[in-house]
Amino acid sequence: MKTKKILLAHGAGGKLSHDLVHRLFLPYFDNDLLRQMDDSAVFSSEKAGRLAFTTDSFVVKPLFFPGGDIGRLAICGTVNDLAMAGAKPLGLSAAFIIEEGFPEETLEKILQSMQEAAREAQVKIVTGDTKVVEKGAAEGLFITTAGVGIVPEGVEIQSRKARPGDRIILSGFIGEHEVAVLIARGEFSIKGEVKSDCAPLNGLVEMMLETVPELHSLRDPTRGGMATVLWEIANASGVGMVAREELIPVKSEVRGVCELLGFDPYFLANEGKLIAICPEGAADRLVLRMRSHPLGKDAVIIGQVSGENPGRVLLQTRIGGHRILEPLSGEQFPRIC
Amino acid sequence: MKTKKILLAHGAGGKLSHDLVHRLFLPYFDNDLLRQMDDSAVFSSEKAGRLAFTTDSFVVKPLFFPGGDIGRLAICGTVNDLAMAGAKPLGLSAAFIIEEGFPEETLEKILQSMQEAAREAQVKIVTGDTKVVEKGAAEGLFITTAGVGIVPEGVEIQSRKARPGDRIILSGFIGEHEVAVLIARGEFSIKGEVKSDCAPLNGLVEMMLETVPELHSLRDPTRGGMATVLWEIANASGVGMVAREELIPVKSEVRGVCELLGFDPYFLANEGKLIAICPEGAADRLVLRMRSHPLGKDAVIIGQVSGENPGRVLLQTRIGGHRILEPLSGEQFPRIC
Numbered sequence: 202m203k204t205k206k207i208l209l210a211h212g213a214g215g216k217l218s219h220d221l222v223h224r225l226f227l228p229y230f231d232n233d234l235l236r237q238m239d240d241s242a243v244f245s246s247e248k249a250g251r252l253a254f255t256t257d258s259f260v261v262k263p264l265f266f267p268g269g270d271i272g273r274l275a276i277c278g279t280v281n282d283l284a285m286a287g288a289k290p291l292g293l294s295a296a297f298i299i300e301e302g303f304p305e306e307t308l309e310k311i312l313q314s315m316q317e318a319a320r321e322a323q324v325k326i327v328t329g330d331t332k333v334v335e336k337g338a339a340e341g342l343f344i345t346t347a348g349v350g351i352v353p354e355g356v357e358i359q360s361r362k363a364r365p366g367d368r369i370i371l372s373g374f375i376g377e378h379e380v381a382v383l384i385a386r387g388e389f390s391i392k393g394e395v396k397s398d399c400a401p402l403n404g405l406v407e408m409m410l411e412t413v414p415e416l417h418s419l420r421d422p423t424r425g426g427m428a429t430v431l432w433e434i435a436n437a438s439g440v441g442m443v444a445r446e447e448l449i450p451v452k453s454e455v456r457g458v459c460e461l462l463g464f465d466p467y468f469l470a471n472e473g474k475l476i477a478i479c480p481e482g483a484a485d486r487l488v489l490r491m492r493s494h495p496l497g498k499d500a501v502i503i504g505q506v507s508g509e510n511p512g513r514v515l516l517q518t519r520i521g522g523h524r525i526l527e528p529l530s531g532e533q534f535p536r537i538c
Numbered sequence: 539m540k541t542k543k544i545l546l547a548h549g550a551g552g553k554l555s556h557d558l559v560h561r562l563f564l565p566y567f568d569n570d571l572l573r574q575m576d577d578s579a580v581f582s583s584e585k586a587g588r589l590a591f592t593t594d595s596f597v598v599k600p601l602f603f604p605g606g607d608i609g610r611l612a613i614c615g616t617v618n619d620l621a622m623a624g625a626k627p628l629g630l631s632a633a634f635i636i637e638e639g640f641p642e643e644t645l646e647k648i649l650q651s652m653q654e655a656a657r658e659a660q661v662k663i664v665t666g667d668t669k670v671v672e673k674g675a676a677e678g679l680f681i682t683t684a685g686v687g688i689v690p691e692g693v694e695i696q697s698r699k700a701r702p703g704d705r706i707i708l709s710g711f712i713g714e715h716e717v718a719v720l721i722a723r724g725e726f727s728i729k730g731e732v733k734s735d736c737a738p739l740n741g742l743v744e745m746m747l748e749t750v751p752e753l754h755s756l757r758d759p760t761r762g763g764m765a766t767v768l769w770e771i772a773n774a775s776g777v778g779m780v781a782r783e784e785l786i787p788v789k790s791e792v793r794g795v796c797e798l799l800g801f802d803p804y805f806l807a808n809e810g811k812l813i814a815i816c817p818e819g820a821a822d823r824l825v826l827r828m829r830s831h832p833l834g835k836d837a838v839i840i841g842q843v844s845g846e847n848p849g850r851v852l853l854q855t856r857i858g859g860h861r862i863l864e865p866l867s868g869e870q871f872p873r874i875c
Contacts, residue, residue, distance in 0.1 A: 210868025214807075217868050238774070239697050240748075240757065241592035241623035243689055254686050255578035256631035257667045259676070286578035294593035296682045330594045330682075338597075338677040345633045345667075347684030349591050352580055360576050421576065424551025437575070470551075530747065531547025531554050537677030 205305040212299070212333030221331065226316060229316040234292070234327040241325075242327035247349060253288035255279060256347035264311065264341060266385035268377070268396030269472070271344055272311035276318035277401045277472055278423070279346040284406040285419045285475065287358040288350030290407060292327035293319070298343040301336045311342070322401035355414050362417040363438035365508035368484035370477040372491060373499035375396070375427055376455040377470035389462060394452050400473035405496045407479065412490040413466065418478035421471065428467040428526040430476055431514045440516040444504035444526075467516070468529055478506060542642040547638070549670030558668065562646060566653040569631070571664040579664035581629060583688060590625035592616060593684035601648065601678060603722035605714070605734030606809070609648035613655035614738045614809055615760070616683040621743040622812065624695040625687030629664035630656070632790065635680040638673045648679070659738035661685075664868045674738055692751050699754040700775035702845035705821035706812040709742065709828060710735070710836035712764055712804035713792040724798060732791050737810030742833045749827040755815035758808065765804040765863040769815055780849040781841035781863075787797045804853070805866055815843060 227236065234242040234282045237426045238485040246252070258528050269277075275295065283290050295315065299308070316336045319326060346431050382396040383389065402421065410416060418438070422430040427449070451459075451466045473496060484502055491497030504517075547554045549866065562571065571579040583589070596612045606614075612632065620627050631650065636645065656663060718734040720726065748755060755775070759767040764786070768779045788796075788803045796803050810833060814823050821839055828834030841854075851863040 208868070212761075213866070213868050214766055215866035215868055216864075218761075219865065237696065237698070240619035240625065241590035241625060241685075241687070243588050243590050243623050243625070244677075246587065246589050251580050251582050252589075252628070252686065253578035253580045254631060254680070254684075255665050256633045256684055258633040258669045258682060260635060260671050261667045262675075276669075286576065286580050288578060288580070291589070292591055294591060294684050296593045296595040296684075298595050298597060298680055298682075301652075321552070328592050332595045332597045334597050334677065337674075338599075339680070340671065340675040343635055343676070343680065345593070345595060345682035345684075346635075347593055347631050347682075349589065349686050350578070359574065361574070415723035421733050424549075424555075429551055433575075458804055519832075527553075528556065529550070529552035531550050531552055 207299050207301065207305060207308065207333055209301050209333050209335065212331060221496055225312060227398050229312040230326040232325045235241055242292060244327065246291060251352040253286040253350040253352055255282035256345065258343060260343050260443065261382060263385050265395055266382045269399035270311055270314050270379050272315035272341060273318045273399050274472060275344040275346045276315050277399050278408045279348040280322045280401040280403050281326055282440040283348045283350035284403040285421055286352060287356035287406065287410055288352045290324040290348055290350045290403060292325055292349055294328045294347045295326050296326060296330040296345045298339050299331065299333050300339045300341050301333055303341055316492060318401060322403055338356060338419045346437060356410055358419050360418050360420065360434045360437040363434050363440050363478040363506045364417065365440055365506050366481045367417055367478045367506040368481055368502045369442065369444060369504045370479055370484060370488055371449065371503045372475045372497045374450040374452050375471055376451060376466040380455050380458050391458060395455050398471055398473035400496055402473065402475055402496060405494045408494055409487060409491060413479060413483045413487045415530045416477060416479055419475055421475050423470050423472060425528055426468040426470055427476065428514060432526065432528050434478060435514055436512045439460040439511045441507035442504065443507050443512035443517065445517045447519050448501055448503045450499055450501060454522040467526055544636050544638065544640040544642060544645065544670055544737060546638050546670050546672065549668060551796055559700055559807045562649060564769050566649040575853050579629060581664065583628060588689040590620050590623040590687040590689055592619035593682065594619065597680050597683040598719060600722050602732055603719045606736035607648055608679060609652035610655045611735050611809060612681040612683045613652050613659060614736050616659055616685040617659040617738040617740050618758045620685045620687035621740040622758055623689060624693035624743065624747055624843045625689045626691040627661040627685055627687045627740060629686055631665045632663050633667040633685045633842050635676050636668065636670050637676045637678050638670055640678055649760060651817045655738060690813045693747055693755055695756050695772040697755050697757065697771045700771050700777050700815040700843045701754065701829050702777055702843050704754055704815045704843040705818055705839045706779065706781060707816055707825055707842045708786065708838055708840045709812045709834045711787040712808055712811060713788060713803040715790050715809040717795050728795060728798060730791055730795060735808055735810035737833055739810065739833060741803040741810055742828065742831045745831055746824060746828060750816060750820040753814060753816055756812055758812050760807050760809060762865055763805040764813065765808055765851060766865045769863065769865050771815060772851055773849045776848045778844035778847035779841065780854065782854045784856050785837060785838055786838045789834055804863060
């Protein structure tokens with residue numbers, strides 16, 4: 202049987218476009234809003250409130266890697282960006298840029314994976330777009346998702362709200378997503394069992410906000426990793442950050458790959474982890490609650506916010522020294538997220 | 539002076555990413571929400587209501603064409619999709635996929651053009667993303683915008699609401715965008731003075747809804763053109779459409795290019811036109827009001843909705859015959875929008 206491929210005509214807005222959407226996309230994403238196929242999805246927001254709005258393009262290579270694929274990433278990435286504002290997702294959009302000749306079967310696998318991730322996150326894809334570009338004009342597939350969410354009353358999470366004395370909480374082990382993709386790229390001829398941590402964090406965040414609605418800051422350490430996120434919070438808030446190296450959870454497989462290649466796990470991308478800046482008095486309670494959630498079971502306080510050295514992230518090393526973590530100017534290795 | 543180029547490192551989330559955003563993007567898109575640089579923009583929606591949400595990827599080639607560029611298109615396209623739901627835009631997102639080596643100067647021109655279009659539409663870009671892919675992995679630049687808007691109370695515009703007797707209103711001349719891009723591609727060695735009609739329609743729609751809040755359907759005939767949009771409304775509403783060829787405004791330059799190449803103007807993409815399905819009794823009033831707006835000055839009733847031939851679009855030709863307009867299966871020529 203010949204493999205069906207995506208044609209330029211599938212993106213031209215005619216019958217083949219209609220057919221592609223109805224045959225491939227709707228079966229996976231079906232819901233009342235999407236089915237109307239109008240230019241915008243229109244939905245009710247039950248009460249007046251603050252909206253969160255975010256977007257991300259996904260260009261990961263390879264498209265499939267242990268623990269996930271570009272589709273799972275596109276859903277989790279945007280759900281997580283909403284969650285980092287404390288927002289409950291109202292709906293997602295998904296825009297596909299597909300290279301002419303892309304196998305339909307592969308697209309379908311990715312759609313299926315998006316459906317599964319959306320179910321896990323309990324979110325719907327309410328609107329979308331498909332463009333097909335000429336062979337060679339894009340490398341396979343890019344997905345851009347956007348999300349709208351509602352921020353519950355009383356929740357006011359911002360990167361600029363970290364205060365001296367606040368505790369820095371990390372939800373689990375770091376570096377797995379980037380190492381998994383790195384191994385899947387096959388460029389370094391290393392092998393390993395590391396799986397991406399790619400997961401939707403909105404359930405965990407909802408539970409955290411039930412426990413500590415006054416949480417100060419939340420960020421998911423994706424591109425640039427933990428070090429960059431701490432640096433950004435430190436700079437947005439005009440505070441210093443002090444983290445203790447021995448408290449930061451890094452799995453031995455990740456550590457091994459880092460040692461082999463000379464990389465630093467603190468700069469590796471994660472797709473299912475978060476960093477919370479929490480008032481001191483509530484931090485222990487919050488960590489305990491987080492540990493009752495599968496995605497927070499390894500949650501730990503890794504350090505605290507300081508009034509000294511504003512804009513700096515200090516790492517207290519195992520041997521008792523200090524190291525300043527600054528964002529890299531570029532990248533450690535080929536970009537993967 | 540050497541031309542500055544976008545590097546892979548600009549997309550890695552480190553200092554160079556930070557620098558690119560602060561040096562290039564923020565000066566053009568600056569506003570309170572974007573400046574916070576958190577993962578989501580959070581803004582108030584003054585009262586409870588219905589939200590409209592839409593997205594589109596823009597992959598136009600060439601990036602610049604008479605009357606616009608990919609940046610203007612990305613703003614207008616999403617503003618117009620919101621407007622077609624009767625929604626007033628609350629904010630836009632913009633996600634950039636940039637090929638390594640792309641000239642910074644060109645990017646800056648495009649950002650400037652986005653800024654201008656956003657001003658015309660009175661909308662802000664409140665959140666965004668930038669990814670840089672390896673040379674050859676994308677053709678220059680793709681932009682994906684999404685938009686959130688609020689639908690005023692009493693407005694209920696849907697493609698499935700066309701009723702027999704309703705009038706079909708077209709806001710102006712058709713085919714200009716696609717012909718302008720086609721000429722700019724230089725593949726057909728034709729020359730011409732045709733400019734893209736690319737424009738934000740939200741102001742016109744706001745005025746239309748003041749006059750006729752009970753408007754039934756609104757669509758902007760982009761990919762697939764007027765014929766495809768009429769066919770989609772006919773099918774969503776289970777009605778027929780009858781349009782009179784002699785009433786449909788097509789400029790002679792557009793007609794000339796169509797005749798030369800054997801294309802049909804009814805299938806050509808527009809980026810600043812709309813089709814409104816309006817209750818019979820309000821149609822003349824609506825057209826008069828539209829003509830007082832620069833983007834509706836050539837508005838005209840081109841036909842009406844019929845109870846016969848559901849799902850069909852009939853064109854009454856100049857010579858008194860009938861022609862059925864069906865969406866093309868693919869495209870008339872290389873995709874351009």
